[in-house]
Amino acid sequence: MLSLKELIPALTKDFTQGITRVDKHIYIQPKKEHKYTFIWMHGLEDVPDSFLAGFNNQELNPFDNQTTKVILLCAPVRPLTKNKGEMMTSWYDIMIPNWKQFWGIKSDKELWGVDQAIESRNFIWNLIDQEPIPKKNIFIGGFSQGCCMSLLAGLGYKESLGGILGNSGYLFPFTEINNKTPIQILHGEEDEVIPYEFAEKSIQPLFKLQIKIELIKLKGIEHAMMMDNFQLMKKFITNCLS
Secondary structure (H helix, E strand, O other): OOEHHHHHHHHOOOOOOOEEEEOOEEEEOOOOOOOEEEEEEOOOOOOHHHHHHHHOOOOOOOOOOOOEEEEEEOOOEEEEHHHOOEEEEOOOOEOOOOHHHHOOOOOHHHHEOHHHHHHHHHHHHHHHHHOOOOHHHEEEEEEOHHHHHHHHHHHHOOOOOOEEEEEOOOOOOOOOOOOOOOEEEEEEOOOOOOOHHHHHHHOHHHHOOOOOEEEEEEOOOOOOOEHHHHHHHHHHHHHHHO
16 A cells, blocks of 8 residues: 555646745645635654645545645744754654653653643644634644644634544643534554554543544554545545535
8 A cells, every 4th residue: 555655756746836835834725715724734853745745636635625725834843852852843842752651650741842732732723713714614634743733723722623634643631622623533553653552542531522533543554644544534524514
């Protein structure tokens, strides 16, 4: 099975039309009327360009590119404590290499840069506020760190959004729940970076709430975005809009 990055050479076309770049963020404008917005966040040490071919391709994009604005956000470059201060794109700091072993033992701030995550969340909230469409037509999602941020920002927002599409991430214990935005979480069964069982455990509090949530285990998949992710996201979005 091919990953998104392996598919890019075959899918790449002239992407200049309808695309703007602002402060390293990528905006793909709808070809016709702007009815929906999809905000996407990449993972650790990545860039939004990694997902441009997928979300700007009619076959892969889970949204209708005729009516949907896609915003591919770029994380700040910051020192990562667990990597001895190495500079890289990151939505928040990770304090120790073996942070997963100390979940529920050490405090949140001993595991992650909580203040940085909140700062990133507030930036996303501001972006949502600026969109000139009903909030129920705004979707948010991401991969790995981006998944964590989509849950933090999406669930904590002051009103429900159209949906949250998380891939290969987890729910922060300090996530505020302020709405009932429907959630889809896709996670590879063979993920060694963020094990499926770990992600599953982290989202258990959500099942106790009256929130529509689906957790899908992707058989044989590691820590990666695959064709299945895009197809399942499209199915989820279709259900949300029906």
